[in-house]
Amino acid sequence: xxxxxxxxxxxxxxxxxxxxxxxxxxxxxxxxxxxxxxxxxxxxxxxxxxxxxxxxxxxxxxxxxxxxxxxxxxxxxxxxxxxxxxxxxxxxxxxxxxxxxxxxxxxxxxxxxxxxxxxxxxxxxxxxxxxxxxxxxxxxxxxxxxxxxxxxxxxxxxxxxxxxxxxxxxxxxx
Amino acid sequence: xxxxxxxxxxxxxxxxxxxxxxxxxxxxxxxxxxxxxxxxxxxxxxxxxxxxxxxxxxxxxxxxxxx
Numbered sequence: 112x113x114x115x116x117x118x119x120x121x122x123x124x125x126x127x128x129x130x131x132x133x134x135x136x137x138x139x140x141x142x143x144x145x146x147x148x149x150x151x152x153x154x155x156x157x158x159x160x161x162x163x164x165x166x167x168x169x170x171x172x173x174x175x176x177x178x179x180x181x182x183x184x185x186x187x188x189x190x191x192x193x194x195x196x197x198x199x200x201x202x203x204x205x206x207x208x209x210x211x212x213x214x215x216x217x218x219x220x221x222x223x224x225x226x227x228x229x230x231x232x233x234x235x236x237x238x239x240x241x242x243x244x245x246x247x248x249x250x251x252x253x254x255x256x257x258x259x260x261x262x263x264x265x266x267x268x269x270x271x272x273x274x275x276x277x278x279x280x281x282x283x284x285x
Numbered sequence: 286x287x288x289x290x291x292x293x294x295x296x297x298x299x300x301x302x303x304x305x306x307x308x309x310x311x312x313x314x315x316x317x318x319x320x321x322x323x324x325x326x327x328x329x330x331x332x333x334x335x336x337x338x339x340x341x342x343x344x345x346x347x348x349x350x351x352x
Contacts, residue, residue, distance in 0.1 A: 284327040285312065285320045 124200045131193035138186040145179040181234045188227050192220055209271070209278045217268030221261045228257030289349045292321045295340050309339040 147154035152168045168175045199216040296306060307317045312332060319325045320332075333344055340347070 280326045283319060283325050284329065285316045285325045285332050 120200065120203075124197070127193060127197035127200050131190065131197045134186065134190045134193055138183065138190050141186060142183055145183060148175070148179075178234070181230055185227055185230045185234075188223050188230070192223050195219055207278075209274045211272075211275055214268055214272040214275050217264060217271055221264035221268055224257050224261035224264060228261060231257060287351050289351050290320060290323045290325070290347060291349055292336070292347055295342055295346055296321075299340050299342075301340065306336070306339055310335040 144154065148168050152165060167178065195216050199213055203210070203213060296303070303314060303317055303321065307314045310317065310332065312335075320328065320336075328348075333347070336347060337344060
């Protein structure tokens with residue numbers, strides 16, 4: 112029977128794939144701009160009209176390098192989250208969704224979110240003295256939202272794991 | 286788990302193969318194998334009844350408690 116959840120999950124499959132494609136493209140474009148900006152500061156003018164990156168690149172090359180690496184790492188982790196999410200949504204068997212693979216993916220997402228929080232926190236500390244608006248634009252750790260999401264995701268992954276255990280026990284009822 | 290399944294002993298006593306018993310009890314060979322090897326976490330009364338009927342024995346002949 113095709114339930115409402117079945118249709119929602121099918122829509123989410125497409126949404127996750129689309130998000131993965133968009134964030135991959137964004138990460139790639141940002142990396143190109145960042146590397147191009149290292150060679151020539153005018154290069155980043157193309158992508159950022161706010162001139163924040165241009166300012167930093169012109170006056171503080173090391174700050175620019177540190178920030179660029181942190182931002183790329185952060186977006187790479189976002190890409191990874193969408194990659195594993197779309198992968199698991201495509202491979203999940205909707206008639207039997209409680210599998211160890213899904214539980215492990217949820218655990219992986221929570222760990223990745225924790226890494227994103229670490230990167231954001233480092234970003235805060237590294238460039239705290241520079242520009243407030245830049246911080247708000249790229250890193251927003253003051254609310255601890257990534258740490259919170261990581262914690263919630265981890266709790267759900269553990270509940271899901273218990274679900275897998277119960278299903279296994281149920282399957283072993285003869 | 287301290288509950289031991291003596292299905293293989295009873296099958297040997299009745300000279301019945303796993304295939305034959307699976308057919309009589311009407312459960313899959315895989316499930317019967319799970320039961321025989323002691324991997325089962327639970328047994329339904331209906332299954333136990335069918336096994337007892339097929340082997341002409343009591344539940345106590347199949348299940349045994351050990352400390």
